[in-house]
Amino acid sequence: MPFYCIIWYKIAGYRSQLFINLKGKASKGLEIGIGTSPNLKYHISGNAVFVFGVNPNTKMEKYAWAAALAAGLLKEKFKFVQVVGESLPLDDASADAVVATLVLCSVTDVDMALKGI
Template sequence: MHASVTYHVSPITATLIRPERLGCCTCGRRHLLGASSALFSCPSPTPTDVIERFHAQRPDWYEEFYARSMDQDMRSYEAQISGYKEKLFSHLIGKSKNLLELGVGTGPNFKYYAGAADDLNIIGADPNKQMEKYARDAAIVAGIPPASFSFIRGVGEALPAADNSMDAIIGTLVLCSVKDVYLSLKEVKRVLKPGGLYLFILHVAAPDGTLLRSVQAALDPLQQLVADGCHLTRETGKQISEAGFSSLNLNMTFLSNVTLISPHVYGIAFK
């Protein structure tokens, strides 16, 4: 069962996120004597500082446990969602050379867009560094040359790419876990080239007033604890529609074998 709606809205210009706007000063001082005072200046934040502002550092054992669980325990989900992914990722074929996958995880999407271009350049961003070895293995299985794939530890709120540099950004099951959805979507728009594609598949909150929504609300704190910050009650489709993309095709469906996260939205947004 699914419904479809198309939005046409005015684009909002996204600006490069700068460390001072993120409040990433690591020493916590204010520049009371002016920016020119070296004595009271703060050190520039490192990439790790920026990442950990939005995604707190986890112990290595937890990151490895979560990465292995995602690699092994999501197979039934991937089997059910595969038809949606095949249709969605077909829009990349012959059009996209530079791709960034936000929340690349263990690389389950690679097989759907491995042939998008002959000289494909893929950046996989994920805050969990333990995902890299699984993602690299998945890339090899999908036929993606090692030189075409770069894994970078990163978060949605500060994407590791230059302005207007990507033909497409891919995000599946990721906006449920970012700290700031709107800032992440602003970053997507910053990094995409004009006319670039944002492809997404996301689980979302069940409709208000339903039993499932009540169950999601009750279990949401536990879900965040055991699933690396994943939220069950986010209305991410609404947030994407409000993000200022020039055009948006947004669809909703319900999956049968994942009751708690059954409601999904999927589609394509154009910068």
């Protein structure tokens, strides 16, 4: 098993606990650096109205879509947009929750990304 797989496996329990208070409470979510969407299964529930996933790498889109559908999101409730975290294409107060894990280390301007959030 590759090293990164071991890390993800080891933190799965922690990740589940981290998102337990979010699950079912946010109807509109934004995930920055959604990548392959490993977080969706932890914080999405049937009442989610919409999840907006952003990532600068378009090759992640097919994985994000697969994870969104596996998490129970309907096609019309998920949108993937190729963009960097410093340039979020959302209006103010348009999301109830923002998820950003293992991503800010790759953001060029962390302050700008956090201001956007």
